[in-house]
Amino acid sequence: MKIGIVCPYSWDVPGGVQFHIRDLAEHLIRLGHEVSVLAPADDETPLPPYVVSAGRAVPVPYNGSVARLNFGFLSAARVRRWLHDGVFDVIHIHEPASPSLGLLSCWAAQGPIVATFHTSNPRSRAMIAAYPILQPALEKISARIAVSEYARRTLVEHLGGDAVVIPNGVDVDFFAKADPNPDWSGHTLGFIGRIDEPRKGLPVLMAAFPAIVEQCPDVRLLVAGRGDEEEAVASLPAELRSRVEFLGMVSDEDKARLLRSVDVYVAPNTGGESFGIILVEALSAGAAVLASDLDAFAQVLDQGAAGELFANEDAGSLATAAVALLRDPARRAELSARGSAHVRRFDWSTVGADILAVYETVTDGAAAVAADERIPLRTRLGFSRDG
CATH class of the missing domain: 3.40.50.2000 (Glycogen Phosphorylase B;)
Structure with a gap:
């Protein structure tokens, strides 16, 4: 054809x-x-x-x-x-x-x-x-x-x-078979998206980050995407800015490796999403996913069975959910298993x-x-x- x-x-x-x-x-x-x-x-x-x-x-x-x-x-x-x-x-x-x-x-x-x-x-x-x-x-x-x-x-x-x-x-196996990067592993949160586009929600994640660090002192945040990096961390206390590592634009291969490496992938998007392909990619990689409770995201995550949801634009809700996941490896493993099975339909x-x-x-x-x-x-x- x-x-x-x-x-x-x-x-x-x-x-x-x-x-x-x-x-x-x-x-x-x-x-x-x-x-x-x-x-x-x-x-x-x-x-x-x-x-x-x-x-x-x-x-x-x-x-x-x-x-x-x-x-x-x-x-x-x-x-x-x-x-x-x-x-x-x-x-x-x-x-x-x-x-x-x-x-x-x-x-x-x-x-x-x-x-x-x-x-x-x-x-x-x-x-x-x-x-x-x-x-x-x-x-x-x-x-x-x-x-x-x-x-x-x-x-x-x-x-x-x-x-x-x-x-x-999504090519599920491409993400599922990627090799984790040891430099991106170990009490890490991940975010992929345009840094300076407000609806992608990075400001919400930055607002939650101090409370996350307070409860999980060794946590790091890895951010992949284009945008003004200095402006992105401007709201953070100076002593926390080194905990945020900007990776810039990453290749498809490195995106898959990043999603395979992080403890929790965070999708804090605030609106305008009809689907959420990054969630499907994260599930394919076996990541534990934490996402805002947009209707489209809830549908992709099987109403919370394949990933955790937090109240949209609520930094406190995001921080509470992130800390709970970082402290509970068994729950992360459960979400990973459920997500890996659920994502095959995509x-x-x-x-x-x-x-x-x-x-x-x-x-x-x-x-x-x-x-x-x-x-x-x-x-x-x-x-x-x-x-």
Whole structure:
């Protein structure tokens, strides 16, 4: 099958949607499908052979964050050229309602279109206001996927229609088989995310850290991600700042090693999350996970059976839960075992098969319609040649 996948966000800026698209493309390629991904990318960005650049992206406030999107006449021309050259059996557009390549592709594409909705935002006035503009494009979509029940709810409430829920995928064994790094082990908490994006919750973790250190004097915090490191620790007492080790941007391999090494992985995100791929990666690595009790996070963690939850944006609740886990290796081992079993449902072997089933449904439907259109109208209406 020839599959075209459209990524709305800049390929060179790490994010859950980009990782999902990358892993989906590589999973499909391993299965023997021909895949091309269209994505915004700066000229100097090294790209995998299956990615086609649609040009430089610009930062735009979107869903409580700043997304790097690509929109305009030049982008539209590149979309049309990619569609023309690709002759795809199916187009898979991610975030078709965002002002980026997804919407442009929806307008320009012909044939079967599958759309995946990642956003969870129950109070999006912008999405409601934009509906009249979006409607003609969205009506061309053959099948809709939502990565969680919360993303599905946003779609239903703002844009109408419905979607099948297929979660983000992860290569479970890649994380499960990573080698721990001894330098990152031993009474350690871990955090991975954009340091200077407030909704990722690092300020909440920093506010909780002094109370954690008071109860667990030898604890360290390992932080991986881009952002202003000095600003991140500015709220901490000077004597505690050396307990926070910034690792900068890490490779996929080092991310897996980090998650395999820490005693507790902390996800203090404050909102705007429709899924939580980092939780799935942490569970795959066997980490004991402590996360804010966002609805999407609670669903990924099986309502607290596969990981501990604390009250969102409550530093005291986070500190209490972290101290309890650091002091209780048996509880950490229990969470690790439960999480490792629970996370198998998110493996690409399952998620990829579900997405392929959607592709096959829409392409079979399109083929049936095309075949029907080739039958003379008199025959379709039940008239004989002599009637």
